[in-house]
Amino acid sequence: KNEVEQSPQNLTAQEGEFITINCSYSVGISALHWLQQHPGGGIVSLFMLSSGKKKHGRLIATINIQEKHSSLHITASHPRDSAVYICAVWGETSGSRLTFGEGTQLTVNP
C-alpha cells in the first residue's frame, strides 16, 4: 500500500461542476502539498498546508490531520482546469523527501 493514496485516479466533469479530489496518507506528516501538472508537463505548486483550509481563487484545499486526509476542491470548473493533480506529503521522519501520490487526471469538458 502506498503511503499516499489519491482518489479518484481519473475524473471527468462538465464545465461548471464542483470537483473534489481526495488524498489519504498513512504516515505522520509535517505538511502536505497539492500540485498541478499541466498537459505539457509543467508542474505548479497550488497549496502547502499543515492544518485547516486554504483558498486561492476557485481552488480550496482542506486537511484533517487526525483523519490523515486532505481534499482539493475546484468550484465552477473550467476546461482550463484539466490537468493532473498531485498530492505530496512531508513525512515527519522522512527528512527532506516528499512522498507523492499517483495523481488524479481531471478532464473538464465544455
Next chain:
Amino acid sequence: GAGVSQSPSNKVTEKGKDVELRCDPISGHTALYWYRQSLGQGLEFLIYFQGNSAPDKSGLPSDRFSAERTGGSVSTLTIQRTQQEDSAVYLCASSLVGRAGTQYFGPGTRLLVL
C-alpha cells in the same frame, strides 16, 4: 523574473552512455531538488541540496546516479552507464527556504535511453 530552467529539454542516448542534466534554480533559492517521473508513474524524489549542508541523497536509485551543486546555484545530475529503465522525465525544483517553502518546478528533461 526567470523561473527554474533545465537543459537539455530532451535527450536521447544509447544504453551504456553517460548523461548530464543541468538545472538553473531561481536566483537566491537555497534549496534545490531533483525528481524523476517515469512514464505513467508518480513523481519520485532523488536528491535535495540545502545551502552548504551535505545533500540528502537518499532517493538516488543506484550508484550510477550522482549530483552536484556548484556555488550554491547550478546543479548537474549525472547518470553513468545509462540503462533503459532510466528513461523518464527528470524534474528540478527550487525553493527559497527549504522544506518550509513553496517549490518552483522546472520544465524537466525528457530522457530516452535506447
